[in-house]
Amino acid sequence: MSDFIQANLPYLLAGISVGGQYALIAIGYTMVYGILRLINFAHGDVFMAAGLIMVFAAASLPMYISIPLVIIVTVLLGFVIERVAYKPLRSAPRMSVMISAIGVSYLIQNCALYFTGGLPRVFPSIPWLTDTVTIFGAITKRVTVITPIITLILVVALVLFIKKTKVGMAMRAVSRDFQTSQLMGIKIDNVISMTFIIGCFLAAIGALLYFSNYQSVIPTSGSMPGLKAFVAAVFGGIGSIPGAVIGAFLIGIVENIIKGVGWTTFSDAFTFVLLIVILMVKPTGIFGEKKTDKV
Amino acid sequence: MSNILEIKDLHVSYGGIKAVKGITFDVEEGSIITLIGSNGAGKSTTLNTIAGLIKPESGSIFFEGNEITGKDPNFIVSSGITLVPEGRKIFPDMTVLENLKIGAYLRKDDLSDDIEWVYSLFPRLKERSWQLGGTLSGGEQQMLAVGRALMSKPKLIMMDEPSLGLAPIVVRDIFSIIREINKQGTTILLIEQNANMALKTANHAYVLETGRIILQGSGEELLGNESVRAAYLGS
Ligand SMILES: Nc1ncnc2c1ncn2[C@@H]1O[C@H](COP(=O)(O)OP(=O)(O)O)[C@@H](O)[C@H]1O
Numbered sequence: 001m002s003d004f005i006q007a008n009l010p011y012l013l014a015g016i017s018v019g020g021q022y023a024l025i026a027i028g029y030t031m032v033y034g035i036l037r038l039i040n041f042a043h044g045d046v047f048m049a050a051g052l053i054m055v056f057a058a059a060s061l062p063m064y065i066s067i068p069l070v071i072i073v074t075v076l077l078g079f080v081i082e083r084v085a086y087k088p089l090r091s092a093p094r095m096s097v098m099i100s101a102i103g104v105s106y107l108i109q110n111c112a113l114y115f116t117g118g119l120p121r122v123f124p125s126i127p128w129l130t131d132t133v134t135i136f137g138a139i140t141k142r143v144t145v146i147t148p149i150i151t152l153i154l155v156v157a158l159v160l161f162i163k164k165t166k167v168g169m170a171m172r173a174v175s176r177d178f179q180t181s182q183l184m185g186i187k188i189d190n191v192i193s194m195t196f197i198i199g200c201f202l203a204a205i206g207a208l209l210y211f212s213n214y215q216s217v218i219p220t221s222g223s224m225p226g227l228k229a230f231v232a233a234v235f236g237g238i239g240s241i242p243g244a245v246i247g248a249f250l251i252g253i254v255e256n257i258i259k260g261v262g263w264t265t266f267s268d269a270f271t272f273v274l275l276i277v278i279l280m281v282k283p284t285g286i287f288g289e290k291k292t293d294k295v
Numbered sequence: 296m297s298n299i300l301e302i303k304d305l306h307v308s309y310g311g312i313k314a315v316k317g318i319t320f321d322v323e324e325g326s327i328i329t330l331i332g333s334n335g336a337g338k339s340t341t342l343n344t345i346a347g348l349i350k351p352e353s354g355s356i357f358f359e360g361n362e363i364t365g366k367d368p369n370f371i372v373s374s375g376i377t378l379v380p381e382g383r384k385i386f387p388d389m390t391v392l393e394n395l396k397i398g399a400y401l402r403k404d405d406l407s408d409d410i411e412w413v414y415s416l417f418p419r420l421k422e423r424s425w426q427l428g429g430t431l432s433g434g435e436q437q438m439l440a441v442g443r444a445l446m447s448k449p450k451l452i453m454m455d456e457p458s459l460g461l462a463p464i465v466v467r468d469i470f471s472i473i474r475e476i477n478k479q480g481t482t483i484l485l486i487e488q489n490a491n492m493a494l495k496t497a498n499h500a501y502v503l504e505t506g507r508i509i510l511q512g513s514g515e516e517l518l519g520n521e522s523v524r525a526a527y528l529g530s
């Protein structure tokens with residue numbers, strides 16, 4: 001048994017780590033869905049864009065400027081996407097907004113293609129984060145160990161923010177009922193923007209951690225992690241933050257254990273089998289809302 | 296006393312379908328005014344338009360002498376008008392206390408005195424302070440909706456059918472609270488299908504029928520009116 005754990009420790013660590021990265025993306029999906037009932041297909045691409053912005057920023061700027069810059073620009077990108085592509089469709093059928101989201105997704109990928117010339121770009125190694133460490137005899141990068149810690153700190157901060165602050169209360173109100181929220185004096189557009197800002201902030205952090213591990217960025221780099229984070233959000237019950245986080249860690253760990261036992265080819269397939277199973281067995285996910293209100 | 300609210304020739308439609316067809320009425324400061332009418336008469340549409348949720352087609356709305364026509368709800372609330380919406384619409388997964396706090400969303404000052412004041416009006420809410428809104432009974436939810444509206448310290452509070460679906464004894468409680476709130480200085484614009492209670496409570500009443508005001512007078516006058524008795528009081 002302990003031999004098994006010893007042998008699989010690197011995979012387990014990698015799983016927890018990538019799970020944390022998926023979680024940081026999944027929160028963006030689940031929060032936006034919670035408030036707009038929109039699956040924001042562009043979210044994975046925003047994540048990729050954050051990675052790419054880091055590539056270009058770090059090429060000419062020191063780390064202590066590049067990192068905050070990436071976070072700020074990604075947050076701005078999310079804010080602008082919402083204002084330009086989703087806000088004008090506020091009273092349009094939900095399908096129109098979804099189509100707009102798919103359009104934004106392709107637009108970001110195409111811009112990335114233009115800026116990279118289609119070549120994989122090497123992600124700068126962030127000192128300290130990419131140093132090698134030994135943990136329980138397993139050799140890994142420090143980012144592997146740091147990711148779940150950062151993720152948990154951010155998730156706890158976010159949950160407290162939503163539960164305890166006035167803005168958080170407004171977010172809960174708007175995700176329940178637009179009209180009544182307006183009657184309280186809440187400006188729903190501001191609350192929706194706030195949701196995108198938080199989602200993109202977390203995706204930017206997730207990107208810095210993820211690409212530190214995977215080393216290169218291509219225009220479609222956001223697709224797979226985005227899809228897995230989305231499945232994590234569905235698994236956890238889309239709209240639920242703790243659900244998305246649990247789903248993300250589960251997917252990260254299981255896919256790496258599958259790699260550990262030598263079935264690497266099937267590690268991605270697991271995510272999709274999981275999606276199909278949830279949709280068949282419990283479409284509302286483990287923490288999903290019981291009633292489908294606001295339809 | 297002056298008019299706190301003046302509605303002039305208000306027209307409202309939903310994508311071409313006219314719901315309110317040119318209504319004019321005033322709400323005197325410090326009074327209880329009621330708008331009665333059967334289902335579909337345009338009562339909720341009128342209140343939602345004043346609250347800024349719907350933009351009118353034409354006509355104007357003045358509050359304390361200033362035009363507020365077509366302003367957004369945020370502006371309306373901050374000017375001092377609150378709506379207790381039809382069906383109460385409390386936030387079911389927030390606690391009673393949170394529901395009260397969100398009613399004061401635009402306020403920056405200390406809320407504790409006003410929370411105590413609302414709890415003194417509705418002792419049942421105080422006992423249930425930590426309970427989720429969704430677990431309250433219909434009557435308690437209505438009390439919470441009224442309490443939540445009071446938390447914004449409105450000058451004018453509009454209520455859309457507060458008695459809807461409540462047991463008669465609870466309706467009496469709600470109406471006595473309405474009178475109490477009015478006595479403490481808040482002007483009230485009340486919409487009801489329950490014409491009997493509303494006319495007994497109101498200083499002045501308007502009868503709305505298919506988007507038009509067809510009759511007005513003091514509460515007593517309308518209670519004595521033949522056609523009102525036939526149409527709304529079932530006698
Ligand atoms: N959202 C809406 N879309 C279209 N028509 C509506 C809408 N809301 C109300 N109406 C119509 O407007 C008219 C007035 O409705 P309403 O103001 O809700 O009446 P009341 O509150 O007096 O029962 C009705 O004919 C109703 O069908």
Ligand SMILES: [Mg+2]
Pocket residue numbers: 338339340381455
């Ligand atoms: Mg109505």
